[in-house]
Amino acid sequence: MELKALLKSENRLKKNKEFKITYKKGNSFANRDFVVYYKKNSLGFSRIGFSVSKKVGKAWKRNEIKRRLRETLRKNNSLLSKSCDIIIIVRQTIKDTDYFSMEKSLNHALKGSELID
RNA sequence: UAAGUAAGUCAGAUGAUCGCUGAAGUAAUUCAGAGGAAAGUCCGGACACCAUAGGGCAGGGUGCUGGCUAACGGCCAGUGAAGGUGACUUUAAGGAUAGUGCCACAGAAAAUAUACCGCCGGUUUUUCCGGUAAGGGUGCAACGGUGCGGUAAGAGCGCACCAGUGCUUAGGCGACUAAGCUGCUAGGUAAACCCCACUUGGUGCAAGACCUGAUAGAGAGGCGUAUGGGGCUGCCCGUCCCGCUUCCGGGUAGGUCGCUAGAGGUAGAAGGUAACUUUUAUCCCAGAUAGAUGAUCGUCUGAAACAGAAUCCGGCUUAUAGACUUAGUUAAUUU
RNA sequence: GGAGCUGUAGUGUAGCGGUUAUCACGUCGGCCUGUCACGCCGAAGAUCGCGGGUUCGAUUCCCGUCAGCUCCG
Numbered sequence A: 001m002e003l004k005a006l007l008k009s010e011n012r013l014k015k016n017k018e019f020k021i022t023y024k025k026g027n028s029f030a031n032r033d034f035v036v037y038y039k040k041n042s043l044g045f046s047r048i049g050f051s052v053s054k055k056v057g058k059a060w061k062r063n064e065i066k067r068r069l070r071e072t073l074r075k076n077n078s079l080l081s082k083s084c085d086i087i088i089i090v091r092q093t094i095k096d097t098d099y100f101s102m103e104k105s106l107n108h109a110l111k112g113s114e115l116i117d
Numbered sequence B: 001u002a003a004g005u006a007a008g009u010c011a012g013a014u015g016a017u018c019g020c021u022g023a024a025g026u027a028a029u030u031c032a033g034a035g036g037a038a039a040g041u042c043c044g045g046a047c048a049c050c051a052u053a054g055g056g057c058a059g060g061g062u063g064c065u066g067g068c069u070a071a072c073g074g075c076c077a078g079u080g081a082a083g084g085u086g087a088c089u090u091u092a093a094g095g096a097u098a099g100u101g102c103c104a105c106a107g108a109a110a111a112u113a114u115a116c117c118g119c120c121g122g123u124u125u126u127u128c129c130g131g132u133a134a135g136g137g138u139g140c141a142a143c144g145g146u147g148c149g150g151u152a153a154g155a156g157c158g159c160a161c162c163a164g165u166g167c168u169u170a171g172g173c174g175a176c177u178a179a180g181c182u183g184c185u186a187g188g189u190a191a192a193c194c195c196c197a198c199u200u201g202g203u204g205c206a207a208g209a210c211c212u213g214a215u216a217g218a219g220a221g222g223c224g225u226a227u228g229g230g231g232c233u234g235c236c237c238g239u240c241c242c243g244c245u246u247c248c249g250g251g252u253a254g255g256u257c258g259c260u261a262g263a264g265g266u267a268g269a270a271g272g273u274a275a276c277u278u279u280u281a282u283c284c285c286a287g288a289u290a291g292a293u294g295a296u297c298g299u300c301u302g303a304a305a306c307a308g309a310a311u312c313c314g315g316c317u318u319a320u321a322g323a324c325u326u327a328g329u330u331a332a333u334u335u
Numbered sequence C: 001g002g003a004g005c006u007g008u009a010g011u012g013u014a015g016c017g018g019u020u021a022u023c024a025c026g027u028c029g030g031c032c033u034g035u036c037a038c039g040c041c042g043a044a045g046a047u048c049g050c051g052g053g054u055u056c057g058a059u060u061c062c063c064g065u066c067a068g069c070u071c072c073g
Helices: A016-025 A059-075 A077-082 A092-096 A099-112
Strands: A027-030 A034-040 A047-052 A084-090
Touching: A016 A034, A016 A047, A016 A084, A027 A099, A034 A099, A047 A059, A059 A084, A059 A099
Parallel strands: A047 A084
Antiparallel strands: A027 A034, A034 A084
């Protein structure tokens, strides 16, 4: 699958139901900045959802975080072949970190959940 | 030069690589892509549905004058009051003689009554009676203020000036201002109830319309309309529904539309002190749906603030780095 | 996106415009007890979320603002 397709609509978690199922039946891993829920699916590709609480910041701040997360995942396309539903929850500590340390932290979180090598 | 006042503008730019959303195109590709506040949701509209969008009362809102506007609690121009040396700023600013309430403590007395210390007269010299409200004292506030006359002592009792109120004249569309005159003195509070004038139906794009369409009833016609219940903001009137029967077909979830050409932008002309209006030319300028603008590198000038459209407009309020423009004011120095 | 509610000692709450403000739990000190608890007595602890305005005087009335919470798919 092509790299740019990662963020097409079929690769995103959308429905509230899907989120709830992943929360209930999936496994989780957490570090200082992120919580990752993941669960195998039968689609042959992965779907990813983001969850950024209002406690993190105002609207423009949350948008910025989501943009940067998408950029990080775009560079790192190995997630797609896993066929998983993934939810990435952002914690409050992310507020003051810059792009590079965020990327590092996210990779650590994904390694911990054995989604990437 | 310093301090301060008012009005207004911009809101990083540019190049490269990799990406996101929409439109056009068979395709390569091309074009467009967050704000001055997009925010708060404090007002006003458009639009949609609710019942025909109704009547009365209650309730809500606004409150100096004139104008502007689709409308407004907004804006513009003025009036009064308050503040500032000044440029200028602020202003919920109708009515207290329609009525009701309240004015703690203190004080004689807090609104139609009264006299604590006093002053004066008479009698008596402990006091009592009468007159008085000038002085003291209380308080945010004491039935006008200052001065002179007057008096037993006093008092708008009389006079002059001032404050208020009423009337007349002049100016102004008007709020009001100026001058003159007569009578005389009226406590404050309406962001207390209230009165007066104007105004106000409710719900909100999660409005609503259509497509597909499990289970079972949204709709239409007829009959009945006694009681009771429910809906239409609260109550009353009025009105619709709930009952029975016949016909007909269609909740939630999903998708499409609503969804962006508009009280639109830019430039000019005319009218107006201005807000704004009229008109000519020209432009098309986000439309997502878990929700699109990012990352890296280079240069300028320094990894600049507040901060992200969600139906759309007009305002208000709040947040905001840095830079700039224009017009007044005050003070100091020099010529 | 839209609609609403609440802010008062550490916590949960009362409060007619008129004393820098009530009660309970908690805290601190004392009494009681061999000791602790219970009980009794006393004390401290509040910029009434913040900023303006009305008023002689605001926790209370009005305006703005901030924070928290609830409801509507």
